Amino acid sequence: MPHSSAQVWDFLVGRDGVEIWLGPGAELAREPGSAYETANGTTGEIRAWTDGDRLRLTWRPKDWDHDSTLQISVSGTEQKSTLRFHQEWLAGADEREEQRAYWTDVTERVVAALAER
Numbered sequence: 520m521p522h523s524s525a526q527v528w529d530f531l532v533g534r535d536g537v538e539i540w541l542g543p544g545a546e547l548a549r550e551p552g553s554a555y556e557t558a559n560g561t562t563g564e565i566r567a568w569t570d571g572d573r574l575r576l577t578w579r580p581k582d583w584d585h586d587s588t589l590q591i592s593v594s595g596t597e598q599k600s601t602l603r604f605h606q607e608w609l610a611g612a613d614e615r616e617e618q619r620a621y622w623t624d625v626t627e628r629v630v631a632a633l634a635e636r
Contacts, residue, residue: 520602522633524595527602528571530633531591539632540591540604540625563589578606585610587618602626 520527530536537545544558553565560581566588567575573592579585587608594601604622609615 520595520600520630520633521598522600523597524593524600525571525597526636527595527600527629527633528593530629530636531593531602532574535632536629539628583610602629 531540532547532549537547541547541555542557542559542561545555545561547553547555548565549568549570551565551567554562555565555576556562562579562581563577563586565574565576567573571593573590575588575590577586578589579587585608587606590603590605590607592603592605594603604625606618606622609618
């Protein structure tokens, strides 16, 4: 992305960014062990938070019978950055493909939102 890693990180953990990737209504406490719930019923817990670098949490949409683990990381320079979403403990190929499409859409929405700033 043509934005500094600090700009991308600050957007992702701010209200507007969280609404894009996690869902509406979620408040993310920056402390490991803190729980969250979105307005659409996704729940989880913050596992690790390294400010400016990475966030690791559990992820469980309301229609799933299991948790997955999501890691978001940002790296780069003052001129450009890379945003990565890595999700583990998915139920199988269909769920992996569903989540791949979800994270592709999220990435496109984050890029568009940052371009408007």
